[in-house]
Amino acid sequence: MAPGVTINGVNDVQTTAINSNAAFNSGFASGATLAQLQAAVPGFAPPAFFSSGKISNPTYVKWNVEVQQALGSKTSFDLNYVGTHGYDELIESSAVNAYSPNGALPIPTTAPDTRFGPVTQIYSGGVSNYAGLIATVTRRASYGFSGSASYTWSHAMDETTGLFNTPVALFATVPYQLDPNNLRLNYGNSDLDIRNNFTATFVWEEPFKFQSHWLEATAGGWSLSGTLFARSGLPYSVIDSGAPIANIPPGSGGLPANWGVYGELLNPSQNFPGCSSPGNIGAGDAHQCLTTSMFTPSGSETTFGSGRNQFRGPGYFDMDASLMKNFSITERFKFTLGANFFNVLNHPHFAAPENNLQGGLAPFGQLYATAPTPTSIYGAFQSSGVTGRLVQIVGKITF
Secondary structure (H helix, E strand, O other): OOOOOEEOOEEOHHHHHHHHHHHHHHHHHOOOOHHHHHHHOOOOOOOOEEEEOOOOOOEEEEEEEEEEEEEOOOEEEEEEEEEEEEEEEEEEEOOOOOEOOOOOOOOOOOOOOOOOOOEEEEEEEEEEEEEEEEEEEEEEEEOOEEEEEEEEEEEEEEOOOOOOOOHHHHHOOOOOOOEOOEHHHHOEEOOOOOOEEEEEEEEEEOOOOOOOHHHHHHHOOEEEEEEEEEEOOOEEOOEEOOOOOOEOOOOOOOOOOOOOOOOEEOOEOOOOOOOOOOOOOOOOOOOEOOOHHHEOOOOOOOOOOOOOOOEEOOOEEEEEEEEEEEEEOOOOOEEEEEEEEEOOOOOOOEOOOOOEOOOOOOOOOEOOOEOOOOOOOOOOOOOOOOOOOEEEEEEEEEO
16 A cells, blocks of 8 residues: 555555644644544554653773782782772663552652653663672693682672663663662662672693603693683562553553553562572472562562562583694694583573563563573573583694
8 A cells, every 4th residue: 555545534554643643743732632632533642752861971980909929839819809880871761751550659640641652761870880809819831730710709789781672681680760760779789790700710731741652642632621600690670560550651552551661579578599499389399489479469569679689590500621632743733633512511501580470471480591601612602502511523733
């Protein structure tokens, strides 16, 4: 159908949009109500509005103090404190014209102007803080062995880790401002807050040289290396989107009038167990982290609860290894044959459980997604196809 065409008394999409926009401009100027606008243009949808406040470049102040100590001629110890403070970070308030029907928030109890859909604002108002203590032991090559081990205790806090339509938002539990009048309510553990992290790497190259040519060809030239990752779980929020305490007007996207942008953040009604200790679920059931019995009844909350990111997902453990054999073909040419083993122990890796009490992608509290791995055949942090052990055969010629 060509634009601007009416068939059997029904306008096409473009004509309807043009008529709707014209009706809104003239009706809004003359004080028309939503009902009058909908009567003038059947199917009229209140337009959404997007605005930006003062936008500044995010600024970060960093500091660190480091102490190093030699432990003999081959080993060193390093202790490093790192701190960061950020401000003027981008914040998205998803519905500046939100209203709270039950009066739980200091905002209007009815939609301020029903002629508008959700009013979204982006502005520079966010802050973040990070403090980390890093202890590292490094061993330089000795008898063919070298390696390092590092432990980090850290705490990262912010108001939102990633905005909508940004890569980090894929893992963000609350990527928007909870209360349009109180950004401070968002301040809590960052979505990337890893409290404890341990990494270790080592390389061993056979230092022995055999007199026998055949013995050197078979037993000589071996090397073994590996990397170990272990960290505590990432934080997440528990949300009940079925019991919103703040709503937004319906928008052009067809959102229902009671769609809650600000689903409740729930408080635990007891000391809640971690994912590795299901507690009152079932002995040995590692796939259920939360149940509704751990919280106050749905709909009883009148505030945002204990705050953002007060729960912890499952921890992470992974080990990679590499075994190689070098063959000397000539004085200049060498051939290396071996294998790389990713997740050599075939350890399962899980992301945070379903955190939405109502309306989630999976049953509430269940682990349903795998966590990205730091390394794999397919590149860093690719979760597709790397949930189990992978082996890569390697062959190369050096000259």
